[in-house]
Amino acid sequence: MNKLLFFAHLKDEAGAETLSIDVSGKTIAELKTIVSEQHGLTKIDSVMTAINEEFAEDDDIIQQGDTIAFIPPVSGG
């Protein structure tokens, strides 16, 4: 099982702050497709991801038990 964490406005788009889902063996890129198609996340391309609080690239592979965070960069200032 894996835990997904949604930050900022992604939380509203996904309708939840966290989500439990089994995506072990998939890449971050594959997971991004899943969350945009099945959980309504938009503009997922430019969202930063972290696996277990470490920056993750699109081709990183998710392991059993990993927690994946979706962090949208914002521009306000």
Added chain:
Amino acid sequence: MNERYSRQTLFPAIGEEGQKKIRKKHVLIIGAGALGSGNAEVMTRAGIGKLTIVDRDYVEESNLQRQQLYTEEDVFEKMPKAAVAEKRLRAINSETDIAAVITDATPDRLEELVQTVDLIIDSTDNFETRMAINDISQKYQIPWIYGACVGSYGMSLTIIPGMTPCLHCLLKKIPIQGMTCDTGGIIAPAVQMVIAHQTAEALKILVEDWDAIRTTFTSFDLWGNQYTNIKIAKAKDDGCLSCGEARTYPFLQNENLMKTTVLCGRDTVQVRPPAKQQLDLARLSEQMQASGYQIKGNPYLISVEMKPQRIVVFNDGRALIHGTKDLSQAKAIYNRLLG
């Protein structure tokens, strides 16, 4: 040493030696909005030797809730933010050399501005300028500190050339149509939290305490009670075009800049993003309506009343700003809506 800084020099990691270093340094702050006002005030009170603050905009009523250097009188007078900031900062500390520049921080201007600078503090409201700052930072080996916020959410990252990954390593694709303070709102404590992170990092850099530099990407949500640090050391990309071996500084190049043109006789400026985009106009329209703007639209464009201007946004990212001939004002309005 001056009594004025005694409480800061009592702090062991700064001390008398650190204060002497702070006194010799020149900090450049890009943007004099919410983050810029706060960052500039902290740096000025800390006794920085020279501070240059750059902004293209003027003070508006909706700024007063969080932009700490401005007053109702500045709104009434429609004063440029940089000019007001300069006056207030001088009144706070006459020992700091304050320079205000009222300009749009384009790559050309940035190249001139950074020549004697030790540190750049990002206080802008858009990624185009941030990516240009990122390239300039690498080109001239000047540290910079990214900071941004919207709603109750904020983030910060410290970039030291040769030591940490750069913003381009982390953001392979530049975010478009991000939430901005004009579409997602903003509360003052989120601003202050980002300022706290940026200025703490600034002090570390100014006293050259390199071991103390934060090596994580920090993000927080003050309303959602969330605080997260992401380790980023492994994100450093040797192929990065901004900081890698075959660097080209893409964001300093003309073809990657936003284009603005005055449309003759129409009191209108056209703003065109560097690359064609696919905006979600329905979503933008919803956000703008929720923020209280009057919107009209069809599948090809939306028209937003932002009195005295009216802005028409097409789905490829192009926009017409009616009611102005001022290029930098038009860009400021565009960035406020689209980030």
